[in-house]
Amino acid sequence: MYNLKEKEMIFVFTGPDGSGRKTVARLAGDTLNMEGVISSTTRAKRPYENEDIDYHYLSREDFEKAAANDEFIEKVEINGHLYGIKEREVEDKFKKNGCIYLVLNKEGANILKELYGDKVIRLFLYADRVTVQKRQQERGDSLEVIDAHMSHYDEEMGYKDECEHAFENYELAHTVFEVTNKIEKYLTGALPLKK
Structure with missing residues (x-):
């Protein structure tokens, strides 16, 4: 297991599918010059996704x-698909920058929290059920995929209170501003980690 150095931190963006967690994570990461770590998955690439940008797509055998x-x-199985973060990628990103971000579901976020404790800050993004469903339709998800995502919506929303911070995401620019400000407070020491 990779041992985090004193000032190294992991920011985990989580929340229901369609909450905008990936978009907000990328924009906040770009603003703060923070490296993102890409998950590996055995699920098929969706039409709007890109290899090595959204996920590393692996066969089940390779995974x-x-x-x-x-x-x-960390690795989890959701709806019959495997997802995981490779330790080498985390280590490589930390060599470039003292803080990284990941986009994970609650299972993955919990695994990292258990491994690294207070050095993991979970940022929960959410919107109401109708909004997240509409976003998934607009990006071209199939009805089957949307139904699978929505079947987890209430469970995902129940995770909000366990996370360090939660942000409603209806106005992207406003959400990115709020999230960036919050992360910056950790990076400057204005929001200290618990000892």
Whole structure:
């Protein structure tokens, strides 16, 4: 397991699918010059996604081989698909920058929280059920994929109170501004980590 150095931190963007967590994470990361770590998955690439930008797409065989070699810092299975973060990628990103961000579901966020405690700050993004469903339709998700996502909506929303911070995401520019300000307070020491 990668051991975080004194000033290294992980910001985890989480929340229901369609909450805008990936978009907000990228924009906040760009603003703060913070590196993002990309998850690996066995699910098929969606039409609007890009290899090595949205995910590293692996066959189940390759994923399981990497898992058997202890390459993943965290891994979960959701709706029959495997997802995971490779430890080497986390280490490589930390070499470039003292803080990184990831976009994870609550299971992945919990694993990192258990591993690294207060050095993991969970940023929960959300919008109402109708809004997230509409966003998924607009980006071209199939009805089957949307139904699978929406079946987890209430469970995902229940995770909000466990996270360090929560942000309603209806106005993207406003949300990015709020999130960036919050992260900046950790980076400057204005919001200290618990000891």
